[in-house]
Amino acid sequence: MDQKKCNELWQKFLLKIKKFDTNVILPPPNVTGSLHLGHALNIAIQDLQVRFSALNNYYINWIPGTDHAGIATQMLVKKSIGEKADNLSREELIEEIWQWKKKSESRICTQIKTMGALLNWEQYTFSLNENVTHAVRKVFCDLYQNKLIEKDKRMIYWDTKLQTAISNLEVQFKQIDGHFYHIKYFVTSKIPTKKDIKDSDKFFETSITVATTRPETIFGDEAIAVHPADKRYQHLIGCYAKIPLTNKWILIIADERCDPKKGTGAVKVTPAHDFLDFEIGKIHNLPQTVVILKNGTLAHNNLVPKSIQGLTIVEARKQLCNLIDMHIENLNHLVPYGDRSGTILEPYVTSQWFVNVEKLAPKALRVVRENNLSIIPEYWIKTYEHWLENIEPWCISRQICWGHKIPAYYTANGSIFVAEDEDSLEKQLAQTKYKRKDLREETDVLDTWFSSALWPLVTTGWPNQKTQINDFLVTGSDILFFWVTRMILMSMYCNDQIPFKTVYLHGLVQDEKGKKMSKSKNNVIDPMTILEKENADILRFALLYNSVPGKNARFSTKDIDTSRRFHIKIQNMINWTKLQNIWTKQHNIKYKHFWNIWIFNEITKLSQKVKNQINKWQTHEASQTVYFFTWNTFCSWYIEGAKHLLKNEDTKLETMHTIRVVISHLLHVLHPFLPFITEQYWQELYQNNEYEKSILKSKWPNLTQIQISDEKLHTTREIVKQIRSWSSIFNIDRNKTVKFMKFNELNENEEYDDVMLASQMLNLNFERGHADFLCLPLTILELIVYLPIKNITKEKIKEKLQTIIDVKSKTLIMLNKRLQDDQFVENADFKIIQETKESASELQDTIDMTSKMIQNLENKK
């Protein structure tokens, strides 16, 4: 089993392709570590399509690559370095990450190759390659010039652990058990003076209680808002409330966005630390008072009590419970977490770069609505549309070092220059008073998905070359918004064309209980440990067999077992042909025997069926089809019969030939599912192990069925099936001969090779004629077969025959009832009526025959 040789052969095959028909990109894995089962599934599905296409003379330039995965990789590297990471300079850290990248990249590429993917490695791209940087800068500048990118001070989600802004999409809301803190603010209608404050006890008129989940932000409060129509608080509007533990007084204001039903109906407004408060603050002209720092600790300023300055949010909250008299209630609520760092995110007002994606969205919506771009499964289209219709500006700047630098430059007084390269920057400067040395380069880098959004372009030489529309994209449904939509948006913007015609979304690979695989749950199945033990084919088939579009696949070692059994079955089947000397003498003989013609027609049908299923992306069904054919149709039926044809000199040679032909076709049909084993057998059995021509060189079987009545085939299979079935109820007397008769005519010369084959498969002796002893008469198609049973009595036979009549009559009555229904006859399709009639008459025949047998039995006494 030399898989390396197969890979070499396939690479050679790719090199010889002069012109590819289309491009397809492999979703670039992150250089964070190694491949997981999701990658393996993704590769298996694409490789199935790529190989199938190649077998049908359609060549796909499947382009591999890896992604730098900014935040994720930087985080991992820092973690691996430990505390020393903080002492490294920016450049040193970047260097460390490059080292990590090299290792991870080479590991990933080896793993992909082990899977047997038919990728064009000549065009391998890493997302920080020079040409990618070039394209990224170009697109950024274009967008900036068209006012589609802008820098702005807005409230964004801030990750206090990673100390960077992140986009809305990277926020994961989690339902957690938290607390609702009811805090009392004392209230007065008079403007408080210094004296009042000193003498506060006498001064208070009333109080207002505010419910919050974030008591530590009270020092940033700038108002308390109530609904204007809320009768409980109307009289307090315009009064002043005192923030506990401070001498700060804030106004009670009216705002319609307050929901009287929530909490106490009065909400504290903290414009610097909450999205809604930020909006309210803008309208009411409130200052943004920052009390929580970028690292998630309480600020050192005179608003925050000394004792909690510098504490983390969690610690501060604990302290405040002791310092302030408050009522605490349990509350299950949603809290924003960073999907990478796993920490609670802080709303924070900072200056960031944004893409106004809402202006790009209409085109992306149109291409899907006009069916230029299809998504499989279709129901994702609704989600896609919904998201694009409600899309918000995309925050693309990240305060980390690993990534594409934002091509912006600042002067000391805050003027911004955005330039693709130094030349263009100089040109811009020439028209101003600034010099290059006056400028400070932006240190922020771009969100990784910004360069990913250009992936179909950058992998194929854009902007120097125009990018072709890819045939398809295969990726996980979890990154539809992160990646797929953004590629569509960018491709429409840069190229004014869709990036791909079809998007196939597969689900996640979960464990057998339907849980996400994660290290903490210790339920991760590493594809590499499977690949160490098993052939890649086994992993691939297990994944494909499980994969239904858009649905998560539950994966367990049982699936590997099933797949391995299939693999072994194929090996055993081929082994058997070798033992039969099928391959030694190569006679090219026309098949005449119905059994051989039948299997030829079956493989013809199979190749058509699988072709349709692959074209429709029905990977699961296609896998099932090839599995069923190989195991049941070919091994259990055809070969079991062929064993007897090989014993007979008349049929021996043509059967050997049939087996050779059918297996050659079967190897092709199986190839996209099991590339290694099929290539190996192809080389061994058909290419004399010369390793010159890959199986991909020869083509998918597009055959024409041989016209033949399948009556004989049915007879053989029916006899075998029925007698097997009866033999599980009765004990067949194998010492006696099975007599059989034909219903209607008595052609002495007829060969009955169908009955003979059945008799051989059953290991019973068949002979024409009536039985002269008591036995079980069976009606099988046109035949009466007298099955000898040990210790049979007349009553038992009658009983069995009667059950046959009973069962058949039940169905017959139903069918007749339907046929007598005028409505049915009027409305149903002609074909359906015809079929119903035929079934009814067949049933009637069987019933008649069986009754006759009962009569005969009685006549015999």
Place this chain on the structure above:
RNA sequence: AGGCAUAUAGCUCAGUGGUUAGAGCGUUACGUUGACAUCGUAAAGGUCGUAGGUUCGACUCCUAUUAUGCCUACCA
């Protein structure tokens, strides 16, 4: 809160406006060890989530409802 999806055999899931709804695994019985670290055959097991409607005919289409999952959302 809204959107989407799912509900079918003991388990994991396919599938279809038309007789009697399938597969793999599991269970039970029998057979085989002559390609099969087995294999084969057979059996048991399902009012296709619930309730209505459309139709000659609904597991399939429509409506409502329940449960579960995912996505989206500013809930103090």
